[in-house]
Amino acid sequence: xxxxxxxxxxxxxxxxxxxxxxxxxxxxxxxxxxxxxxxxxxxxxxxxxxxxxxxxxxxxxxxxxxxxxxxxxxxxxxxx
Numbered sequence: 001x002x003x004x005x006x007x008x009x010x011x012x013x014x015x016x017x018x019x020x021x022x023x024x025x026x027x028x029x030x031x032x033x034x035x036x037x038x039x040x041x042x043x044x045x046x047x048x049x050x051x052x053x054x055x056x057x058x059x060x061x062x063x064x065x066x067x068x069x070x071x072x073x074x075x076x077x078x079x080x
Contacts, residue, residue, distance in 0.1 A: 009056070010034030013063035021071050033067050041066020 011027065014034030018025050025033065041062040045052065052058035 005056070006035065006038065007031060009059050009063050010038060013037050013060060013067045016064045017067035017071055020068060023071070023075075033071060034063055037065075037067025037070050038063035039066065040070045044069065 010031045011034055014025070014030030014032065014037065017033055017037060018030055038059070041064070044050075044066060045062055052061055
């Protein structure tokens with residue numbers, strides 16, 4: 001996937017995580033959360049030996065799950 005495709009996946013994944021968990025965030029925040037989520041999701045899926053289709057939808061699922069995990073951890077750290 002190219003850089004533009006990763007930004008699009010990051011934007012959508014960050015927005016989906018934002019919708020699922022609630023909270024505030026703008027377009028740049030959603031992109032950042034989505035891109036970090038893609039890294040976190042890729043790491044988690046690799047460690048858990050989970051495989052998804054290596055296409056747009058598989059990357060979106062991985063990034064969204066990673067973004068949700070990232071936001072949950074981030075919020076837990078902020079409350080501590």
